[in-house]
Amino acid sequence: MSKYVxxxxxxxxxxxxxxxKDFPPLAVTVDAVVLGVFKNASDNYRKSxxxxxxxxxxxxxxxPYKGKYALPGGFVHEDETMEETLGRTxxxxxxxxxxxxxxxxxISDVDRDPRMRVISCAYFSLLDIDEAEITDAEWFPVSEAxxxxxxxxxxxxxxxxxxxxxxxxxxxxxxxxxxxxxxxxNDLQQVYEIVLDKKLLGAAFRRTISDSIEDTGKMTSxxxxxxxxxxxxxxxxxx
Amino acid sequence: MSKYVxxxxxxxxxxxxxxxKDFPPLAVTVDAVVLGVFKNASDNYRKSxxxxxxxxxxxxxxxPYKGKYALPGGFVHEDETMEETLGRTxxxxxxxxxxxxxxxxxISDVDRDPRMRVISCAYFSLLDIDEAEITDAEWFPVSEAxxxxxxxxxxxxxxxxxxxxxxxxxxxxxxxxxxxxxxxxNDLQQVYEIVLDKKLLGAAFRRTISDSIEDTGKMTSxxxxxxxxxxxxxxxxxx
DNA sequence: CTAATAGTGTCTATTAGACAGTATGTT
DNA sequence: AACATACTGTCTAATAGACACTATTAG
Numbered sequence: 001m002s003k004y005v006x007x008x009x010x011x012x013x014x015x016x017x018x019x020x021k022d023f024p025p026l027a028v029t030v031d032a033v034v035l036g037v038f039k040n041a042s043d044n045y046r047k048s049x050x051x052x053x054x055x056x057x058x059x060x061x062x063x064p065y066k067g068k069y070a071l072p073g074g075f076v077h078e079d080e081t082m083e084e085t086l087g088r089t090x091x092x093x094x095x096x097x098x099x100x101x102x103x104x105x106x107i108s109d110v111d112r113d114p115r116m117r118v119i120s121c122a123y124f125s126l127l128d129i130d131e132a133e134i135t136d137a138e139w140f141p142v143s144e145a146x147x148x149x150x151x152x153x154x155x156x157x158x159x160x161x162x163x164x165x166x167x168x169x170x171x172x173x174x175x176x177x178x179x180x181x182x183x184x185x186n187d188l189q190q191v192y193e194i195v196l197d198k199k200l201l202g203a204a205f206r207r208t209i210s211d212s213i214e215d216t217g218k219m220t221s222x223x224x225x226x227x228x229x230x231x232x233x234x235x236x237x238x239x
Numbered sequence: 240m241s242k243y244v245x246x247x248x249x250x251x252x253x254x255x256x257x258x259x260k261d262f263p264p265l266a267v268t269v270d271a272v273v274l275g276v277f278k279n280a281s282d283n284y285r286k287s288x289x290x291x292x293x294x295x296x297x298x299x300x301x302x303p304y305k306g307k308y309a310l311p312g313g314f315v316h317e318d319e320t321m322e323e324t325l326g327r328t329x330x331x332x333x334x335x336x337x338x339x340x341x342x343x344x345x346i347s348d349v350d351r352d353p354r355m356r357v358i359s360c361a362y363f364s365l366l367d368i369d370e371a372e373i374t375d376a377e378w379f380p381v382s383e384a385x386x387x388x389x390x391x392x393x394x395x396x397x398x399x400x401x402x403x404x405x406x407x408x409x410x411x412x413x414x415x416x417x418x419x420x421x422x423x424x425n426d427l428q429q430v431y432e433i434v435l436d437k438k439l440l441g442a443a444f445r446r447t448i449s450d451s452i453e454d455t456g457k458m459t460s461x462x463x464x465x466x467x468x469x470x471x472x473x474x475x476x477x478x
Numbered sequence: 479c480t481a482a483t484a485g486t487g488t489c490t491a492t493t494a495g496a497c498a499g500t501a502t503g504t505t
Numbered sequence: 506a507a508c509a510t511a512c513t514g515t516c517t518a519a520t521a522g523a524c525a526c527t528a529t530t531a532g
Binding site: 287423 | 510513514
């Protein structure tokens with residue numbers, strides 16, 4: 001947006017006399033549902049590990065909800081956009097930088113926060129867990145987190161984030177934000193399966209994602225079974 | 240959300256000493272992209288009128304952007320959720336009540352508003368124009384509005400609302416919020432066509448919407464051509 | 479050889495697109 | 506009768522689901 005130019009002297013005067021302090025205090029916060037997929041190791045040398053969808057939570061050091069787990073987030077500062085707040089809080093509270101983010105929705109219930117009137121904008125962030133160096137935050141399985149006694153309305157926000165991702169996974173490329181640079185089709189299928197919470201048929205899956213991936217020429221090895229081709233993400237023209 | 244209960248005396252103390260006035264002032268506003276379809280009359284007694292997608296705009300009486308057209312909206316009050324703000328401002332600025340609303344997204348550019356730091360949450364609202372009694376607002380064709388010199392970043396918001404609706408029209412029932420109680424299949428198809436901005440084939444359209452509509456038994460008459468069945472909306476089990 | 483996953487081929491069901499063809503009112 | 510729209514039927518193309526079948530490794 002270009003800088004606003006007052007139309008006349010009268011308006012300059014109006015803006016000079018406008019006192020923001022006259023309004024009842026209100027704060028805006030940003031909360032991030034940071035999701036990734038963790039691949040559990042298998043006990044059997046033949047079997048491949050079962051992946052789990054994980055969410056990043058931070059233990060609160062201050063009132064309110066002191067000691068409870070919460071989504072990483074914080075207050076929007078005077079000179080920041082919400083996206084900048086998101087970047088800053090993710091960096092300081094979790095050590096993360098350069099994460100894929102998308103705005104989820106904004107919550108304005110009057111009594112959300114006992115400190116003051118707080119309106120909060122929720123985002124979801126997707127990343128490859130193996131590349132993420134977390135500092136003061138912990139990963140929890142999503143299935144567990146939504147049943148924990150989280151701070152504020154954060155359990156609800158996690159559920160809504162999941163639903164949004166579930167709705168977008170089939171017509172966008174957002175999954176690849178949770179994948180490593182290189183992966184097998186089965187790795188990818190497993191991520192779809194935990195997000196959608198249902199088994200997919202391999203043959204059909206291969207067909208539908210074929211436009212979004214590209215063969216690296218490499219193969220897996222030492223997996224106790226037939227090696228798999230290794231792919232990378234490829235932006236497809238359609239979609 | 241249930242009411243928050245402090246965990247201990249220390250927290251009660253903390254909350255009592257918490258001073259919201261310490262924060263830099265910030266306001267939250269709500270803007271509504273109110274859309275409906277206006278059916279132009281035809282010059283030819285045989286031809287049916289061509290519909291147009293319309294958006295509701297309000298001429299600003301105060302600085303900033305005084306005299307410019309803007310989306311209806313206003314500041315979120317201390318004791319209101321954003322949805323309540325939306326209902327209130329639509330009622331006072333346009334006379335509308337009971338409108339379908341959906342949250343679009345929240346904009347937090349630092350210099351959006353020359354008065355003070357304002358974060359704004361945009362909604363879109365869909366209604367049947369013929370049922371709407373507008374007071375201080377005016378309908379403009381969307382195609383015209385997005386090229387007008389609107390206040391703030393409102394032209395962008397209208398474009399984004401359109402895009403959102405375009406994306407949702409085929410897998411939700413939102414269109415019916417813009418339709419009268421009773422309508423012909425062609426009325427409905429025309430609304431799809433202006434939202435999607437392309438011609439649809441009648442036969443295929445009839446098939447795909449058949450689950451969402453229900454025959455009223457009535458027919459049109461005096462249209463200069465074969466009468467059409469009149470339908471009403473029917474919630475379908477799937478979707 | 480066996481277990482486990484990798485990958486292909488093909489049949490079927492469903493759905494979208496195209497379009498011809500029929501129906502029926504008003505003037 | 507002519508026009509404009511209403512409505513149906515059917516062929517085709519594209520896509521998703523199901524599932525059998527083949528391939529290939531480590532142990």
